[in-house]
Amino acid sequence: MxxxxxxxxxxxxxxxxxxxxxxxxxxxxxxxxxxxxxxxxxxxxxxxxxxxxxxxxxxxxxxxxxxxxxxxxxxxxxxxxxxxxxxxxxxxxxxxxxxxxxxxxxxxxxxxxxxxxxxxxxxxxxxxxxxxxxxxxxxxxxxxxxxxxxxxxxxxxxxxxxxxxxxxxxxxxxxxxxxxxxxxxxxxxxxxxxxxxxxxxxxxxxxxxxxxxxxxxMLANQAMNHLVSGDTPVRRGNKHPNIQPQDVFPVRDGHIVLAVGNDEQFQRFAAAIRRPDLAEDDRYATNRERVKNLDTLHPLICTQLGERDLADWIEIFGAQKVPCGPINTVPMVFAEEQVKHxxxxxxxxxxxxxxxxxxxxxxxxxxxxxxxxxxxxxxxxxxxxxxxxxxxxxxxxx
Structure with a gap:
């Protein structure tokens, strides 16, 4: 051994x-x-x-x-x-x-x-x-x-x-x-x-x-969200409770996962989807405000992402260093070049x-x-x- x-x-x-x-x-x-x-x-x-x-x-x-x-x-x-x-x-x-x-x-x-x-x-x-x-x-x-x-x-x-x-x-x-x-x-x-x-x-x-x-x-951030606020965490589907935009979004030929983790990444993301104005809007410029105003931000993002295919967005976001990925099946995981490498x-x-x-x-x-x-x-x-x-x-x- x-x-x-x-x-x-x-x-x-x-x-x-x-x-x-x-x-x-x-x-x-x-x-x-x-x-x-x-x-x-x-x-x-x-x-x-x-x-x-x-x-x-x-x-x-x-x-x-x-x-x-x-x-x-x-x-x-x-x-x-x-x-x-x-x-x-x-x-x-x-x-x-x-x-x-x-x-x-x-x-x-x-x-x-x-x-x-x-x-x-x-x-x-x-x-x-x-x-x-x-x-x-x-x-x-x-x-x-x-x-x-x-x-x-x-x-x-x-x-x-x-x-x-x-x-x-x-x-x-x-x-x-x-x-x-x-x-x-x-x-x-x-x-x-x-x-x-x-x-x-x-x-x-x-x-x-x-x-x-x-x-x-394992409740981790969900436990602390409750302990510091008194609110009971609920099921949100794929929406992150503390960071946005992090969700599954529809694109023209399927879906993409976006995990925008900070304000700088959001600026690059907004430019990549040809809506740089979103990063300058007080409602969306900071993560705190994006979480509070997700009900209006989410449909705006969906509209832009629906204009292109998954492969196009993967390439665009990759060039802009915006964290994203496809939703792989188990066979697709093992076909991923990085996993194979x-x-x-x-x-x-x-x-x-x-x-x-x-x-x-x-x-x-x-x-x-x-x-x-x-x-x-x-x-x-x-x-x-x-x-x-x-x-x-x-x-x-x-």
């Missing part, structure tokens, strides 16, 4: 998305990530299809696209943690690991003798990170949670989607499991911070990450299909370059290898 974490071993007891996303980040950074899966069953997401990957002969496999998206670079070990033998194996792995990731319901691992106190007794240096829906304490601590419900509870759906009084208005979730992904990001940041602190203290750490906490933190999509070798496409990490390092050579593992693919290193046998965990 290469990467800045090539000296780190992670015991990943998590499943589905948030925990595995954190594990995949650490694997991308070079850590050895040992993914523990239920014997004969595996991670829940292995069955979250269609679609499923096809093998070299075009036959459908049991590897779902969902599972493949979040388990790159890991080693899969089948263990029955409900058995005494399985618990002994997890302890043996934890004794030689730096980090443990888990997202069981509160109290589950403690019942198996695998809670943070149990594992710290074996390995005091261990960074133990628990990821749950609601955290380790509080009135809902023991409740199960999924991304969709936390998007709702955490307020994200109240500010996402078209306004209630417009066609298609109403609550809308984000099109990806954004709370799961951000929870995984916060978990990865937390364990890396704990590793850094361990170099000073020599001590391990226990980390408590809750999806609802993450969703609350950055090699964000790569083919990894896979024992069933020959190769499997993978959207790789966006992190770039000069001295500790990341490598992407290991695909998401088959169920139990590395059981013999990993347990042999510990001097254990697979029979003890069957």
């Amino acid at each position: 290469t990467g800045p974490l090539k000296h780190i071993r992670v015991l990943d007891l998590s499943r589905i998305m948030a925990g595995p996303w954190a594990g995949q980040i650490l694997a991308d950074l070079g850590a050895e990530v040992i993914k523990v899966e239920r014997a004969g069953v595996g991670d829940d997401t292995r069955k979250w299809g269609p679609p499923y990957m096809k093998d070299k002969d075009g036959n459908q496999t049991a590897e779902s696209g969902y599972y493949l998206s979040v388990n790159r670079g890991k080693k899969s070990v089948e263990i029955d943690i409900a058995s005494a033998e399985g618990q002994a194996t997890v302890k043996a792995l934890a004794a030689k690991s730096d980090i443990v990731l888990e997202n069981f319901k509160v109290g589950t691992l403690e019942r198996y003798g695998l809670g943070p106190d149990d594992l710290h007794a074996i390995n005091p240096d261990l960074i133990f990170c628990s990821i749950t829906g609601f955290g380790q304490d509080g009135p809902r601590a023991k409740d199960v949670a999924y991304d969709f419900m936390i998007q709702a509870m955490g307020g994200l759906m109240s500010v996402t989607g078209a306004p209630d009084n417009t066609p298609g208005g109403g609550p809308q979730k984000v099109g990806i499991p954004i709370v799961d992904i951000m929870t995984g990001m916060y978990a990865a940041i937390s364990v890396l911070a704990a590793l850094a602190e361990r170099t000073q203290s020599g001590k391990g750490e226990t980390i408590d990450i809750a999806m609802l906490d993450v969703a609350t933190a 950055r090699q964000m999509l790569r083919d990894l070798p896979h024992p069933l299909s020959g190769t499997v496409p993978s959207v790789v990490s966006p992190m770039r390092f000069d001295r500790s370059a990341l490598s992407f050579e290991t695909p998401p593992p088959l169920l139990g693919e590395h059981t013999d290898e990993v347990l042999a290193k510990l001097g254990l046998t697979t029979e003890a965990n069957d």
